[in-house]
Amino acid sequence: MRIGIPRALLYYNYYPLWYSFFKELGHQVVISSTTSKAVLDSGVTSCVDDACLPIKLFHGHVANLIGKVDAIFIPRLVSIYPDEYICPKFIGLPEMIKSSIKGLPHLIVLNCNAHRNLKDVHRGYMELGKMIGARYSQAARALQKAMANQHDYDLLLKEGQTPIDILNDDKPIEEVEAKGVIGLIGHPYLLYDEFISMRLIAKLRARGYAVLVPENIAQSQIEEVCAQLPKKLFWSYGKKLLGSGLAMLKGKKVDGIIFLSSFGCGIDAFIVELLQRYNHRLYRIPSALITVDEHSGEAGFNTRLEAFIDMIEWRNRREGYISAYGTSVFGH
C-alpha cells in the first residue's frame, strides 16, 4: 500500500518515526511535495477561513496527496506527555480534514493520547498497525525500530542541527566562526517549512550568524525553567517554546531572539507575550516578532530581518560607549 504523509505540522518532528514505522511494515511511503504557492492556495480554499496558517497548509498538503496514494496518514496528537495537550486544532484535525476536503482516499488516523499515561502512545501505534493490516508482533517490532531511528534523530537535533539540516543535508555554521548566535523561537511547522519561514535560517546563516532553535535545547533545561512559572503550562509545544526561549535568555546563549509566529495562533499569542515580558523585565536582549500568514510578502520580511540584524550589530559595537554625563546614549 502506498501511504502518504503530509509534509506539514509535526512532520518535521516525527518524520523518522512515522517513515520507518510504515517502511518496516512493508509499505511504500509518499511525502507530499514541498510547500509551494499552489499547495498553500489549495489549503486556503478548502479550509475554514478562521483557522490558522499551519492548519490551512496541512489541508493543502493532504489535497496534494490525493491521487498519488492509497491512504493518507493523519496524526491526531491529543497529547504527547501526561497532563499536557498540544492544541485543540490538532485534536480535531482528522474531523476537520474529513469535512473540508472532498474525494479523500482512505484515511489512517493515529490516535496519540498520552494525557493519562505515556504508555497509551504505544497502544495508539498498535492500533495504527492493525489498521494497515499488521499483526501485533509485527507492529511492535516496527515501532521499536522506528523509535530507535527517532531517538537518533533527536540526538542529532540536540547536538545543534536543525531539522532542515538533517532532512536537506545542509551544514550548520559552527558557533565559533559565527558573528553571533540568534535564537529562533517558533513552531517546527513554521520554522522548518522553507516556504513559510522564507528560508529564515539560511538567510541568517548567510549573514554570518549561527542559529539556535528550540529543538537544540535539552528537555531537562526546558523543564527546569518552566517549573518556575506560576502555573503549569499545559501545552507541550507552548512549553517547549517558552522554556527554550527562557533557557536561551538565561544562559546568555544568544545575541538576539526572533519569534516566528503565524497569524491566528492561539498559543503563540500567550507564549510570545509572556516571553517578551520576561525578556523585557529580566534580560533585555533584542527581540523581534515576525508574524506570517498566507499574504506575507518576502520583501517586508527581509527588511525586518535586516533591520533586526543591524540593530544587534550597532548595539554590540556601541554598547560600551558611555557619554561624558555618565549614562549610556541608549538610556540604560
Add this chain to the structure above:
Amino acid sequence: MKVTFPHMGQAYLAIKGLLDDLGIEVIVPPTITERTLEIGTKLSPEMACLPLKINIGNYIESIEKGADTIIITGSCGPCRFGYYGVVQKEILKDLGYDVDIIIFDPPNSDYRAFIERIRKLAGKNSWASIARAFRRASIIVEEADEMLDIALKKRAREVSRGDTDSRLYRFEREVMGKHGSYEILETIRKYKGILNQIEEKTGVSPLKIGLVGEIYTLIEPYVNLNIEKKLGYLGVEVYRSLTLNEWVKVHLSLDVKHKMRHKRILKKAAPYLNLCVGGHAWQTIANSVYYSECGLDGIIQIMPFGCMPEIVAESILPKVYQDYGTPIMTLVVDEMTGEAGYFTRLEAFVDLLEQKRRSKIDEYKEGLFRG
C-alpha cells in the same frame, strides 16, 4: 480586602451574593461598555481572544473603583482560558497595579491548594457557612437563568415592543442596590413574576433559533452584541445551549440526573466528533445535532475571533447541516465587529428561515390539495 471579578452575563448576581454572605467587601465591575473594551484591547496581546481583553478592561475599571483582589476561575487546557490568570497577572504587574489575583483551578489532584485559596478568600467563616453561601449562589444562578428564559419567550411574543427589556432594565437597576443572597434572590423572584405578566400576542408561532458556540460569547450580552435581544425583536424565540446554570450543574454540582442528560446529548455528536477538543466545541456539535433533531428552524454559532476549539467545530458543522438540513450560521465577534453588518446578517438569516418555513407550508398545502 476589596474583591472584584470579571463580568460574565448574570454571573455577577451569584458572585455578589456569595461574597456578601461571606462578609467580604465586593466591587462589582461597571457594566461592560466601549471604554472597557478599549482599555482591554490596548493593554492585552493583540492575538489574544476577546474574553481576555474584556476581562482586563473589567479589572482596570474595578481597580479604579478601589478593588485590590481579583478572583477568577481557571482550567487545565487545552483551551487558552486555562492560562488567562497567569497572562493577566503579568499584564497588571507590568502596568504597576498592586493587586492580588486568586485563581480557582479545578482541584484535579491538588485539593490542598484549592482549599487554601478558599480559606484565603473566606477568612474566618466556618466551612458550614461557606457551603451554605455556595448553595445559595447556585440557586441564584438557577433562578436568574430561569428569569432570562422567560424573557426569551416573552420577547418574541410581546404585544408592544420593548416591554420585556424595560422590565429587565428596571431589574438591573434595582438589584444593584441589594445586599446578600436573600435580597438578590427576592428581587429575581419578584421580576420573574413581573416578566410573566407581560401581555402576549395570540396565535403567533415564532421562528425558533438555537444558539451554540463559545460559552463566554453566548452568555455575555455586550460581547455578542445583544444577539438575544436583536433576534427577539425580529420575532424569533431563542434557545440557549450553554447557560451559567448549565455550566454550574455540569461542573460543580452533584446533580446526577442532569449529568446523565448532558452525556446523552454529547453522545449525539459521535458521528462527527467523539472526543473533547477543549472549550465547548464538543457541546457545540452535540447541541447542533440535538437542536436539529428537535426541529428548530435554525442554529447560530457564535465565537470570538481566533477561538481554537470553536474553529474545529466550525469546520465540522457543514456536515451536520448536510445530514439534517437545518441552516447553521457562524458569527465571529471581536473588538472590530460592527453592529450594522452584524445585524444585517442576522436579518438575512431570519429572512431565509422564514422563507424556508413558508415554502414548507406551501408544499404541505399543495399536498393536501392534490390529495
